[in-house]
Amino acid sequence: MKKVDHIGIAVRDLNAVLPYYTDTLGLPLMKIEEVESQKVRVAFIDAGNVKLELLEAMDDQSAIYKFLEKKGEGIHHIAFGVENIEQRMEELRDKGVRLLSDKPNPGAGGAMVAFLHPKSSNGVLYELCEKE
């Protein structure tokens, strides 16, 4: 794993929470983007050495919708930046880690992403992401 790329945070209403990050905490907003494949609208906040990915559900099929229903707002996942994501997935699979997809899927900013099931990561949802 190269580094932590971002921390995903589930929010109910992106526009409503943004001022807390930008005005109260004084952190720069990098961009807002809709990621159709994950059914999420995301805002990236520049927190210096790591990004915060604020995630709002686009519909009730979104993983974020289900998370908010069950657990409420809060930290959703930690994303490691990796190179050669398919190889990393294979290595982890060989070591018995449960991956949530066979192949990487398109994520924010043109990255390819894959998730490790929280049940095989001691309760933490991890993401692997590879920037093009």
Ligand SMILES: C[C@@H](C(=O)O)C(=O)SCCNC(=O)CCNC(=O)[C@H](O)C(C)(C)COP(=O)(O)OP(=O)(O)OC[C@H]1O[C@@H](n2cnc3c(N)ncnc32)[C@H](O)[C@@H]1OP(=O)(O)O
């Ligand atoms: C845009 C992109 C990017 O960065 O580029 C993104 O990040 S998209 C980010 C949004 N997309 C994703 O998260 C996609 C991958 N996620 C998923 O496929 C899903 O959310 C799962 C992780 C499989 C959970 O789905 P679901 O809640 O329907 O399954 P489930 O009810 O069977 O839950 C299985 C167990 O995992 C727990 N669980 C669920 N979500 C969790 C989370 N975020 N962190 C830690 N534990 C979690 C549940 O409480 C449950 O534990 P108990 O059984 O003990 O109650």
Ligand SMILES: [Co+2]
């Ligand atoms: Co993410």
